[in-house]
Every structure is written in structure tokens, then in C-alpha cells.
Amino acid sequence: MRKNLYLLLFAPLVFSLTVKAQQPGATIDVQHYRFAITLNDADNVIKGQATITAKFLKAASNFELDLAKKNSEGKGMLVTALKENGKALKFTQDSDKVIINTNAIAGSMHSYIITYQGIPTDGLIISTNQYKHRTFFGDNWANRARNWLPCVDHPADKASVEFLVTAPARYKVVANGLKVLEKPLPGNKKLTHWSETAKLPTKVMVIGVADFAVSSPGSPGGTPVYTYVFPEDKEVGFKSYAVATKILPWFVKKIGPFAYKKLANVQSKTIFGGMENAGAIFYYEKSVNDKGIEALMAHEIAHQWFGDAISEKSWEHVWLSEGFATYMANLYLEGTYGADTLKTRLAADREVVFSFEKKYLAPVVDSTFKGTMISMLNANAYQKGGWVLHMLRRKIGDEAFWRGVANYYKQYNGGNANTDDLCVVMEKASGANLKQFFAQWLRTAGHPQLKITWDYNVAGKTVAIHINQLQEKPYQFSLECSVDGKLYKWDVKALATTFSVPAASAKPEIKIDPNVNLLATFAE
Incomplete structure (x- = not known):
């Protein structure tokens, strides 16, 4: 929808009807x-x-x-x-x-x-x-x-x-x-x-x-x-x-x-x-x-695949419908019109997520939600849900991602699934442990807030890039950075992390997340 x-x-x-959990x-x-x-x-x-x-x-x-x-x-x-x-x-x-x-x-x-x-x-x-x-x-x-x-x-x-x-x-x-x-x-x-x-x-x-x-x-x-x-x-x-x-x-x-x-x-x-x-x-x-x-x-x-053929077991998992539809539409447009189309749409979706969080800070799987049904159709379900799937795709790779999506559909077509069911299918498809990934992006409110600075080492001709997470608890994620046109990818787990890479001059051209692959804010 x-x-x-x-x-x-x-x-x-x-709507006056409020959200009801699935009746046991x-x-x-x-x-x-x-x-x-x-x-x-x-x-x-x-x-x-x-x-x-x-x-x-x-x-x-x-x-x-x-x-x-x-x-x-x-x-x-x-x-x-x-x-x-x-x-x-x-x-x-x-x-x-x-x-x-x-x-x-x-x-x-x-x-x-x-x-x-x-x-x-x-x-x-x-x-x-x-x-x-x-x-x-x-x-x-x-x-x-x-x-x-x-x-x-x-x-x-x-x-x-x-x-x-x-x-x-x-x-x-x-x-x-x-x-x-x-x-x-x-x-x-x-x-x-x-x-x-x-x-x-x-x-x-x-x-x-x-x-x-x-x-x-x-x-x-x-x-x-x-x-x-x-x-x-x-x-x-x-x-x-x-x-x-x-x-x-x-x-x-x-x-x-x-x-x-x-x-x-x-x-x-x-x-x-x-x-x-x-x-x-x-x-x-x-x-x-x-x-x-x-x-x-x-x-x-x-x-028709996500929401209809596979339906959520209960309403707090509505992102399995709306997040999938959002990202699948983006993927279709990427496949039809190229990668820049996907980047543009992801960048716009990212801003919608951050704007929404300023009004209502809650996890995507929001089991304590007390509002009206219509209020569930929000940026968490749509844009953030879509973004989680994008980051999952980047984490496990295209082949495993599409294999997991196809297996998820094959297993649950005509039935119901929840977020944990998707996690299990994607773990099998990728061979990776994804529990921490699902927990931090779907069951935790907010996003990484990053302050990134750098300094140049003249003797070593390297640039040190300092990544500081400003929120209370650290996220685990991969961060891409382009230095003088060369792309680097680093796994970040701590609140403060530094990486050093070669740089030809004291004024290297540095681009953070150039391919729009991380749901994060970047402080100046």
C-alpha cells in the first residue's frame, strides 16, 4: 500500500480502531x-x-x-x-x-x-x-x-x-x-x-x-x-x-x-x-x-508477493509488507533505469526516516504501539523497512539476498510470517548469523549518528579517518569511504574507530558512503 x-x-x-495483537x-x-x-x-x-x-x-x-x-x-x-x-x-x-x-x-x-x-x-x-x-x-x-x-x-x-x-x-x-x-x-x-x-x-x-x-x-x-x-x-x-x-x-x-x-x-x-x-x-x-x-x-x-501471498502474523510486523514493497519497487527501478535511480530514491527515503524519528522514535517492529491502525503506515514500516532490506542485501551479497527472498516466498506463500521467520530464511541462504543485524535495525529505535573527521600523516602519506558514533550504544555496520577515487569498506563495531589509508596529498578527496549504503546521519 x-x-x-x-x-x-x-x-x-x-480510524478509531486501535492495534490489537494476534489473539492467542x-x-x-x-x-x-x-x-x-x-x-x-x-x-x-x-x-x-x-x-x-x-x-x-x-x-x-x-x-x-x-x-x-x-x-x-x-x-x-x-x-x-x-x-x-x-x-x-x-x-x-x-x-x-x-x-x-x-x-x-x-x-x-x-x-x-x-x-x-x-x-x-x-x-x-x-x-x-x-x-x-x-x-x-x-x-x-x-x-x-x-x-x-x-x-x-x-x-x-x-x-x-x-x-x-x-x-x-x-x-x-x-x-x-x-x-x-x-x-x-x-x-x-x-x-x-x-x-x-x-x-x-x-x-x-x-x-x-x-x-x-x-x-x-x-x-x-x-x-x-x-x-x-x-x-x-x-x-x-x-x-x-x-x-x-x-x-x-x-x-x-x-x-x-x-x-x-x-x-x-x-x-x-x-x-x-x-x-x-x-x-x-x-x-x-x-x-x-x-x-x-x-x-x-x-x-x-x-x-502481491509481500503482504498478500505472504502475510504478517500480527500487525507489529507490517514492515514485512510495506518495507518489502518499498524496496522491491526501488529494485525494479534500479533494474530498469540503473543504479543512480536506486541511490536517489534511497537518499530521499533516508531523509524521510530521520524526519519521522524526530516525531516518533520507536523500533520498526513496534510491539508496544498504541496508536490507530492508520498510524502504522509510517516511515518505519515503509522507508526504514526498505532500508533494512537494502543493508541486508549489501551485507550478504546479491546472490544470497535474492536466493533468500525466493526461499522466503516459496516457504511462506499462502501463509504468514514474522520478522524472526525472515531472519531464519536469510541466515540459511547466506550462511551468516544475522540475529544481531535484525535486532539492531528492526528491534532498536534510532540509527547510527556518526561524526567523521580525518588528518593527514605527511611522513607516511596516509590519511587517518576517525569514526565516532555519537549515540549511547554502538551499532555494528559496514561503512564505505572513497579516498581519491579509491573505495574502501570497513566494519565498524566500537563507538570510536580509526582507519588509515594511503593518500597522495594533504588534501585528499574524501567521500563518506558514496554509494548510499548506510542508514546513518553524518555530522559535520
Whole structure:
């Protein structure tokens, strides 16, 4: 999700839901969702019938699903019936849950049919686009699916999903997976059925319903790529979104097979600049004219591997989604346009990290975070997470880095991982002990603050470069330095370190970190 460049457009919006750690001892593991949703143009009421197939992880007499109840303003979902095998079950609704009374033994599989309706408070954005045309767009990140879908609204519970959307016939519908049915219904309506067999977290399950112009710019590697844009933007949108056919195969070659059977890139009306919904990425309305569309699309397409196929086990590990997408987009741009492009982007990202730390000093893996969900989308998760991956790449080398990334994807595709899981995979790929590296960059707040001075030895024709770490505890890192055009690389572990190198004159040309490989500040 590319929040940093574009979410400022939506700054007044605030989420009240705060971060919740993964709940230990979950009762169920959802295997499959089947959501039948009816939309209309007369009002914003949606009618839903959800069939939820779940495996019980332990014996239980009841279990909970997330669903926002109708509030005092009349918005929210009201459950009208709940059945298993045609038999009505007792249930209760509180503000954010449906509690279902049912007897189940550990390991048993059950399917429940929940009938409900209401006006979504969030999650499904019913609005009008910039051309004043009515639109419906799912927008579930992070745990906003509960506002229109009964579900286990946490990334650790992944399931396959179907959407059966009944809507006025003039709309086109896009969703996760493949379209398996589209047929007219009486009353000038239409049923569209999409099905995704891969396991997804609810945060990336969506529908998009609007008057779309649709094109297919190509099928790289056999994966069909589609463009969905508003008809008024058809010419520019088809052209700008077509770059996806170049981005997708680059990541496939580097990381591994694409997890989904199609990739749709969709002009939308939601709150984010880009949202990585699995196989159906949503972009903000004006993205079709965005000069940075290639970078934005690279970020969101990278998410299909990191965040979608591999999801974080709990929210404090969100950098595994956003940091990966940030750095993978940078790597794509480096591979496409050269090393200087990467250096420029890293230098800019580094300044964003330092600016953010002045406002909020915390580790990337922030287990004590108490803010709103939206506040987790910050420079720690994006730019610093990306920088950590860059330094890891430089530490273990390109070959081991890409081998580790591919192995990480192969091992956790369709499941969940946390930071320690990544560390183990990268240690195996590189043969190096990376625990200290992960601890200092991801579980420690701040960064190295360096003061570097030098003096010249006339007799020895050498220059002594003094590296002093100004923060309380020393970091361990590699520092590159160019002296008269020759590059040196030193391992620094102490608060004060000196290295001497040959120099032809008393005024050598010295450049610290010339290749932008260290996340540090350099004091004069």
C-alpha cells in the first residue's frame, strides 16, 4: 500500500480502531468465504449472505466473527438469520462481533450461512467518482472488512473467497480471482461471480463496481493483465496502466511465480493512493495521470508477493509488507533505469526516516504501539523497512539476498510470517548469523549518528579517518569511504574507530558512503 505520497489527500480521515495483537488460542480457522452481495442505486443499503466454512481448532460451544453492528446513526450491519445445515442457530450481536452459539469438537469442519443487511460505515466505500458517477469499492485495510463482511478480520486467518455480486446491469464488477459467471437477471440487473482459490487475508479481499472501460494489455508469462478505468480516462488510463505488463514478469523472474490467476489494475475511489488487493489492485482516481505511476504500480505489484501471498502474523510486523514493497519497487527501478535511480530514491527515503524519528522514535517492529491502525503506515514500516532490506542485501551479497527472498516466498506463500521467520530464511541462504543485524535495525529505535573527521600523516602519506558514533550504544555496520577515487569498506563495531589509508596529498578527496549504503546521519 502506497500511503506516503498520496494519503495526505485524505488526512481528515481517522480510524478509531486501535492495534490489537494476534489473539492467542483462536477458536476457528476459516477455510473459505462465499459472499453474496446485492447492491442497488436507490440507497446505500447492501444485502448480504455469507457462507463461512471453518475448521474448529478446539472444542467450543460458541465462537465469534467480526461484524460492525448498526450504530445510532443507522449505519452498520444487522444480522437477520444464521443457520447451519438449514437449522437456525442462536446468536448475539454486540458493537463489533457476532457471537454464534454452536457445539463443535476440535478438528471438525462447519459451514454457517449468515444473512444480513445495512449501510456500511466503512470498508465498502459507496460514493461518486470525479465524474459524478456512482461507484462501490472495497477498502478493507487493515481490519475494516468487518464493516461489510462477517469474517475473522485479522491477517493471520487466511481463506479462499468467492464474491457473487448482484447489481444494476450497467455496472461492471471486478474482484479477487477469476470471473466464473456473468449473467443478466430480471429487473435490469446482473449477477457477476468471481472466485479466488488462493488463501487471502481479509485486508485484500475486495470488489469494485462501477462503469468501467476494460482492456487487456498483455499476458506476461501466461498471467492475464487487465486494466479497469473510468470511461472518461480510457485513453490515458489504458496507456499508463499498461506498464504493469513490464513490472509483473520482472518480479516473477526475481522472486517466484505469481500467486494469482490474473492481475487487474483498477482506477478506484478509496482512501489510499494504492491498495494491494490480491489480483485486483486499486489505485486512486488521478493515478492515470500520475508521472510516478510506474513506481506506484511496482510498489503495489510487489505487495502481491509481500503482504498478500505472504502475510504478517500480527500487525507489529507490517514492515514485512510495506518495507518489502518499498524496496522491491526501488529494485525494479534500479533494474530498469540503473543504479543512480536506486541511490536517489534511497537518499530521499533516508531523509524521510530521520524526519519521522524526530516525531516518533520507536523500533520498526513496534510491539508496544498504541496508536490507530492508520498510524502504522509510517516511515518505519515503509522507508526504514526498505532500508533494512537494502543493508541486508549489501551485507550478504546479491546472490544470497535474492536466493533468500525466493526461499522466503516459496516457504511462506499462502501463509504468514514474522520478522524472526525472515531472519531464519536469510541466515540459511547466506550462511551468516544475522540475529544481531535484525535486532539492531528492526528491534532498536534510532540509527547510527556518526561524526567523521580525518588528518593527514605527511611522513607516511596516509590519511587517518576517525569514526565516532555519537549515540549511547554502538551499532555494528559496514561503512564505505572513497579516498581519491579509491573505495574502501570497513566494519565498524566500537563507538570510536580509526582507519588509515594511503593518500597522495594533504588534501585528499574524501567521500563518506558514496554509494548510499548506510542508514546513518553524518555530522559535520
